[in-house]
Amino acid sequence: MYKNALEATEQSLRMQALGITVTLNSFIQNLSIQQLKIEGKSIMSEMLLDDRWEGIAFLALYDEKGEVILHSNPLLIGKKTDDIADILTYSSPYYHKIILGTGEEVFVSDTKIKKSGSPYILRVALHTYPAELLLRTTRTHLIFIFLSALLIVFFGIFALLIMHKIEKMQIKMKELENLSILSKVLAHEIRNPLGSIKGFTQYLLKKTEDKSIKDYLNVILKESLRLERLSNELSSYANPHKNLKIDEFNLKELIEETLLPFIEQNDLIIERDLENLKVKTDRDKLKQILTNIIQNAVDAVGSSNQKRITIKARKISGKIKIEIADTGIGMSEETLKRATEAFFTTKPRGTGLGLAIVSKLCESLRIGLKISSKTEEGTKVCLTMPESL
Secondary structure (H helix, E strand, O other): OHHHHHHHHHHHHHHHHHHHHHHHHHHHHOOOHHHHHHHHHHHHHHHHHOHHHOOEEEEEEEEOOOEEEEEOOHHHOOOEOOOHHHHOOOOOOEEEEEEOOOOOEEEEEEEEEEEOOEEEEEEEEEEOHHHHHHHHHHHHHHHHHHHHHHHHHHHHHHHHHHHHHHHHHHHHHHHHHHHHHHHHHHHHHHHHHHHHHHHHHHHHHHHOOOHHHHHHHHHHHHHHHHHHHHHHHHHHHHOOOOOOOEEEEEHHHHHHHHHHHHHOOOOOEEEEEEOOOEEEEEHHHHHHHHHHHHHHHHHHOOOOOOOEEEEEEEEEOOEEEEEEEEOOOOOOHHHHHOOOOOOOOOOOOOOOOHHHHHHHHHHHOOOEEEEEEEOOOEEEEEEEEEOEO
16 A cells, blocks of 8 residues: 555655656746746746645756756856766656755756757756655555554454453363362261261270270371361361351450461471451351461471471551461472362372362451462461451
8 A cells, every 4th residue: 555655655756757858848948048047947836836836846957068058047048067968868758766966855856958959958846845754654554554453353352361261260160160069069968977987986985995996097087087178178168157256356366276286296396476366257257267367377298307397476557468478398389289179189189179268268358368388488378458348
């Protein structure tokens, strides 16, 4: 399109120059050289002022020696130019561009004419800015079309990506919904027979004195308790909003209470920096969140040289912020991305529900959850919660 516009403007300048050349040549042929020198000045001035010849930069007639016989600028008549001898050898009309003394570039048409048997060059110089304006308009139009097309493509791709993301979210939500239903069913179906197994095992442990039988019964009881814990976790995951009980309590006391089962573990250092804060939320569910996070931290530092867990609780900008950091093995980027995914675990005997339950309960209690971790550098879990739910 731009190439066509360029060719069209060039052709337009040529046609304009040709029309002026024909008119001016007719005028020149009807007068002698002496008459031209006398009357030519006024004729050329009239042509420059005529609206029909808008765009003329200058008009000139040169003899074969390059002397200016006629010029729209009378001051240049009688002067000489050096390029006429060469132009006489070119095909006519000869189109080219020159730079004026003002620095402006003009389009020039040089046509060979005969006058009284002698060769002359009739030069018509035209301003190019009308054509350049058309070209600029065309260029702007092309840029606009290009940018519009680019935006259409961009928004098309963006829309496709959004649609793809929405589809993935819908699939994920459906999977989570099915998973939640499955968890409810499993939790319910496991509890009933598990209660019987656990009850009869405890009864038989009291009745028998045979050590070998007691050993087997203890294994059954231990595994029953593990299944009971799994059942409770499934229930928590499937029903994070169930039986919310909002109370006001002391956060520092809750954290200390949560830490009690972990404090006496060998070589484990637990550092606390706890402000005396009051919060209003579900105490049991918050304790479950803290228990799961601390248990993960304890598991992570198990093989570390320095088994240290740091817990901070403070009020910042009207929000309660709890940080639990460990010096454990940390997580890779891939593991960190899937850390809160249900049933994903890197532990040999883990259920993969700990952080999944934490994420669900945090959502239920409007608690912000952020986990940062690096391999061999440890993990930090930040909980941000309002003072009152």
